[in-house]
Structure formats: C-alpha cells, structure tokens
Amino acid sequence: MSQLAFLGATGALILGALAAVGMMSIWIRTNSKTEVTARTLIREAEDSITFLFEDETLSDATPLARDLMEFREAHRSDWENFLALLSSRFPHLRSKCGDLATVGKKKIKPADGQNGWIEAEFWNGMARITLVQDQDHPDETIHPLTATAMEHELETLRSIGEDSPQLIWKHDAEGVLIWANRSYMELSEILHAIGPNDVLPWPPREVFNQTARPVGAAPVIDMHRVDTPDQEKPIWFEITSLKRGTDTIHFAIDASAVVFARDAQRSFVQTLTKTFAQLSVGLVIFDSDRRLVLFNPALVDLTLLPTNFLIARPTLFSFLDRLRDNQMIPEPKDYASWRDQMVALESAATEGNYHETWPLPNGQTFRVTGKPHPNGAIAFLFEDISDEISLTRKFRSQIDISAAVIDNLASAVAVFSSSGSLVLANSAYRSLWGTQSEDAISSRDFLEELQIWQTTSAPSPVWVKLQETITRGRSDTPWDGSVWLDSHVEIVCRYSPLPDGNHQITFTPSERESGSASKVETVIFRPSQSMSV
Known part of the structure; x- marks a missing residue:
C-alpha cells in the first residue's frame, strides 16, 4: 500500500470517530435537556399543587399534589384517580383536557363558581396540571381542595346513613x-x-x-x-x-x-304431623343420606319397632335389618340375596317404581310403596292389607264354587251381557254346540253363537224370537220353545232375563227325549260386581 493510500484510510477513520462523538454529544444534550426540563417543570411549581402526566401515568408531582393522591384506587390508572379526585369541583375535566395536546395551554374554572382554577400545559409529550387556589387565605391549615374532598365524602356517607x-x-x-x-x-x-x-x-x-x-x-x-x-x-x-x-x-x-314464613312452615309441619298421626298407613321418610327423618305412630303399630330406635334416626339398611329381625319382612333364602333385594328396593323407590306385596311369616300381608321426595329423600308407605287379601280369597273361592256348580249341570247354559257378548258358558253348552275349548268362546258374541245354533239345527221361529229379544235389550218375562237338531233330537230353548240387562239361555232335552216327566231346573249363579276381584 502506498503512503498516500494509508493517509487516506487513516483520515477516514478519524472523521468517522469524530462524527460518532458528535452524534453521542447531541443525544446526551437532547436527553439531558428533556430530563432537566421535566425536573424544571416540577421545580418551578414546588410550592403549588402540580401534577406531571405522561399519557395516563403520573411521572412526577409536588409534595402537596402527592398528599392528595395518597388515597387512590389501585385498580384505576393515575389519570382516572386524578379525575375522580377533582370530579366534585371540575365535573367536565376529562372533556376539557381532551384537546390539550393541540391547544398547548388552557385555563379551566370550577363548575361550582368558587375561587381557584386549573392551569393545564402540554409540552414535549407531557401534561402539567396545576391547581391554583384562592390567594386570599394562604394560612389555612387544611388545604381547600383537601377539605372539599373530605366534605364531599362526608356528605356522601351522611346521605347513605340517613336515607x-x-x-x-x-x-x-x-x-x-x-x-x-x-x-x-x-x-x-x-x-x-x-x-x-x-x-x-x-x-x-x-x-x-x-x-x-x-x-x-x-x-x-x-x-x-x-x-x-x-x-x-x-x-x-x-x-x-x-x-x-x-x-x-x-x-x-x-x-x-x-319469621312469618318459618312460623307458617312450622305450623304446616305440625298439621302434617297431626294428619300423619291419624293415618292407618305407616309412613317413614329417609333423607338424601338415607337417615330416618319422619315417621308416624301407625308405623310403630304395624312394624312393632321400638320408638326409641326410630327416634335415634337409623339408616335405611338399619331400619330394614330391624324389620327382618322382627320377621316383618319376607324371609329370603339367604342373607346375601336379601341385601341385593334391599339395594334394588332403594333404587326403585328413588325412581318411584317400588310397589310390592309382602306376605309375612305371621300371616299378615303388607302393601309397601316407595316414592321419591324432594332433595333426594325417599318415603315408604306400609299398609296392612291382610283383611283385603282374605276377602279376595273368599270371593275367589265362591266364584270357583259357582263356576263348578254350573259346569256340573246337565243343561247347556250360556249367559250374554247387555251388549251381546258371551260372558259365561258351561261344559254342557260347549259339548252340545261343538266348542270344547273354553278359550274359544271367550271373545264370541250372540250373533256368532246364533249362527252356530242355526247351522246345526232345523229352521225354527225360536231363533227369530231370540234374536229380537237380545237385539231389543231384554224381555221382562221368561219364555221357551222347542228346537230340532240335525240329529233329530228335540231340545227346549229357554230364555230368562238377568239383572243389569244380562241374558240367560238354557238348552234342555225335551221330556219326550229324556223319557221323564220331571222338568230339569236350572240354577244360575251370576257373580255380582261386589264379588269381582
């Protein structure tokens, strides 16, 4: 490299270094000027109430200003706390400061017409807000703005308490x-x-x-x-x-x-308790934890459980265990299966589907119903239906006896309802007219039976009169007539009215066919509604 080129390169480096130093010097002076200016803005107003904001952040403030901002809400920004502090005297301060960056400087007077005002200035991205107070009372111990804020808060608290x-x-x-x-x-x-x-x-x-x-x-x-x-x-x-x-x-x-609602609830519970006490049905209610919360005296009479045991609020399974010990529950084959049945009982009662009949070893019969109650509770009703079961068995026995007697008659007997449906036929009737199965005639009516009679017999005015009688509804008096079967056998068809519009038709061999002068007497037992199960 030549000496001229070396001197050129060295000169370029020196000029670059000088330029860098110059730029650094300018940056330092600029930032120092900004910092000095910010401090100067506050130092100039040291004895006043002055706030210095950069956007919504409080950059600096004079001691008096900081005292006013001491009690501020943490969730608010510095600017929002400042606006809230002055809202009583300057309610429109937010809108009036909205164009401060454009205007640069403005004076804001209070809305209440009192002395003092706000001087707001904007410079280099910073806003200086100065509160100018009444200069005629410089010796006040409480700053006027502080006193106003205190009075405003006191007035608010006083109105809240009074109103x-x-x-x-x-x-x-x-x-x-x-x-x-x-x-x-x-x-x-x-x-x-x-x-x-x-x-x-x-x-x-x-x-x-x-x-x-x-x-x-x-x-x-x-x-x-x-x-x-x-x-x-x-x-x-x-x-x-x-x-x-x-x-x-x-x-x-x-x-x-x-208080009145509690009294009404207490009165209602007492009324229910008195009502439950007079019921013949045993009632027991278990809460959502399956502990007994309510029972009536009938439960004690039916289950023979001691009162002190029930008052102790046993669990549902303890209650059922005690019933089992007293033989007041159907005895299962083994204890494990019984526990499974009790779990199923609780589940069914919760859904409102538990309806069972308990035959007890002592001959009694209970009807037990489980029902859901509000808040997860369940209730069980115990009803002694031993007399009802006994009466039902007695009625069934009487019905079976009557049916057997009718079946043993030699005469063919058929009974039709008021609507014409076949409700009863004995074995002699089924044998005479070719229907051996009792189920085969359970859904037949009069017209179907009449067709069978006419098909297997000679034409006769008896069939016409019988159809007119059944169609009309009834006949007040019994009547009879002879009919010839295809087998050349003569039978007597007798119609007899029955209660509630029912009809009895009896087919008996004639005296000539039977070779006897004595009449065949037919006895009909028609089960009444009170005997039905």
Whole structure:
C-alpha cells in the first residue's frame, strides 16, 4: 500500500470517530435537556399543587399534589384517580383536557363558581396540571381542595346513613345512644308518641331493649321483636352489632317475612304431623343420606319397632335389618340375596317404581310403596292389607264354587251381557254346540253363537224370537220353545232375563227325549260386581 493510500484510510477513520462523538454529544444534550426540563417543570411549581402526566401515568408531582393522591384506587390508572379526585369541583375535566395536546395551554374554572382554577400545559409529550387556589387565605391549615374532598365524602356517607331503609344507630362506650338515622327516629316516634307541641327529645327513646355489645371485632347477630300500636302483627328485626373503637354500631333489617314464613312452615309441619298421626298407613321418610327423618305412630303399630330406635334416626339398611329381625319382612333364602333385594328396593323407590306385596311369616300381608321426595329423600308407605287379601280369597273361592256348580249341570247354559257378548258358558253348552275349548268362546258374541245354533239345527221361529229379544235389550218375562237338531233330537230353548240387562239361555232335552216327566231346573249363579276381584 502506498503512503498516500494509508493517509487516506487513516483520515477516514478519524472523521468517522469524530462524527460518532458528535452524534453521542447531541443525544446526551437532547436527553439531558428533556430530563432537566421535566425536573424544571416540577421545580418551578414546588410550592403549588402540580401534577406531571405522561399519557395516563403520573411521572412526577409536588409534595402537596402527592398528599392528595395518597388515597387512590389501585385498580384505576393515575389519570382516572386524578379525575375522580377533582370530579366534585371540575365535573367536565376529562372533556376539557381532551384537546390539550393541540391547544398547548388552557385555563379551566370550577363548575361550582368558587375561587381557584386549573392551569393545564402540554409540552414535549407531557401534561402539567396545576391547581391554583384562592390567594386570599394562604394560612389555612387544611388545604381547600383537601377539605372539599373530605366534605364531599362526608356528605356522601351522611346521605347513605340517613336515607338507608335499615335502622342504623350508635352507642358510646357507656351505652348511650349518640347517633341514629332517619328510619330509627321515625320508628322511635311511632313507639313513643309525643304531643303535637312537644319538642322531640334527644337522645331519642330506645326502640330495642338490651341490644348486644360485642367485645371483639366479630359481629353479633340476634333477633328482636317490636310491637307497634297500629299493627296487629309484630315487626321482627335482625340486628347486626359491630364494635368500632369504643362505640358500637347497630344495623337492623326487617325480618318479619322470614319469621312469618318459618312460623307458617312450622305450623304446616305440625298439621302434617297431626294428619300423619291419624293415618292407618305407616309412613317413614329417609333423607338424601338415607337417615330416618319422619315417621308416624301407625308405623310403630304395624312394624312393632321400638320408638326409641326410630327416634335415634337409623339408616335405611338399619331400619330394614330391624324389620327382618322382627320377621316383618319376607324371609329370603339367604342373607346375601336379601341385601341385593334391599339395594334394588332403594333404587326403585328413588325412581318411584317400588310397589310390592309382602306376605309375612305371621300371616299378615303388607302393601309397601316407595316414592321419591324432594332433595333426594325417599318415603315408604306400609299398609296392612291382610283383611283385603282374605276377602279376595273368599270371593275367589265362591266364584270357583259357582263356576263348578254350573259346569256340573246337565243343561247347556250360556249367559250374554247387555251388549251381546258371551260372558259365561258351561261344559254342557260347549259339548252340545261343538266348542270344547273354553278359550274359544271367550271373545264370541250372540250373533256368532246364533249362527252356530242355526247351522246345526232345523229352521225354527225360536231363533227369530231370540234374536229380537237380545237385539231389543231384554224381555221382562221368561219364555221357551222347542228346537230340532240335525240329529233329530228335540231340545227346549229357554230364555230368562238377568239383572243389569244380562241374558240367560238354557238348552234342555225335551221330556219326550229324556223319557221323564220331571222338568230339569236350572240354577244360575251370576257373580255380582261386589264379588269381582
């Protein structure tokens, strides 16, 4: 490399270094100027109330300004706390500062017409807000803005206490009433009326006697009753007492609706209890934890379980185990299968599908029903149906005997209902007309039977008269007539009316065919409705 080229390169490096140093110097001066200016903006207003904001962040503030911002909400930005602080005197401050960056400087006067104003300036991305106070009272111990904020807060708290529908009052350390809100005063005037010309006493007469005086920080809640002269029912109040310093603050809310609802519920439960006590059906209710919560005296009489056992609130399975020990439950083949049955019983009762008949070893029969109740509870009803079962068995026995007697008759007997359906036929009838199966005629009617009779016999006016009688509904008097079968056998067809529009038709061999002069007498037992099962 030549000496000229070397000197050129060296010169370029030196010029670059000098340029870099120059740029650094300019950057330092610029930032120093910004920092110095920010400090200068605050230093110039050191004895005033001045806030310095960069966007919504409080960059700096004078001591007096910082004192005002001491009690601020953490969830709000610095700008929002500042606006809330001045909202009572400058309600439109937000909108008036909206064009500060464009205008650069403006003066904002308070809305209440009082002395003082705001001087707002915008410079290099920063806003300086200065509160200018009344210069005529420089020796005030409380700053006017601070006093205004305190008065505003005090007024708010006072209005909340005065206008509250709750009764609020305060006792001092000696139990003397030292403050009460309007609701308390009005109730006191109702309870302790004074003359129209008398002056309201202070402190007012107490509404409640012996209210609680908490010792610690925990509140004390109790109920108090107040009888007013213009209402039949008393007013119940729930009073919350709090200790604050040496004083006690009380809050009372009207709890009459709750108390009356509880009384109504208690009365309803008592009514149900009395009703359950008079039932002949045993009732037992288990809650969602399957513990006994309610039973009636009939359950004790039916199951023979001791009362002290039921009062101890046994579980459902303990209850069923005790029933099994007393032989008041159907005895299973083994204990494991019985437990499975009881689990199925609980599941069915929860769904409302448990309806069983329990034949007991002592000859009694229980009808047991399981039903779901609100909140996961279940109820069981125990009904002694031993007499009903015995009566049913007796009726069935009588019906079976009557059917056997009719079956043993030599005459063919058929009974039709008022609508013409065949409801009864004995074995002689089935043999005579070729229907050996009893099930084959269970769904037949008169016209079908008449067709069979006409098919297997000679034409006869008896069939016509019989059809007219059944179609008409009934005949008041019995009648009979002869019919010849295809086998040249003569039989007597006799019609007899029965109660409730039923019809009896009897087929008996004629005297010539039977060779006997004696008549065949037919006896019919028609089961009445009271005998049906």
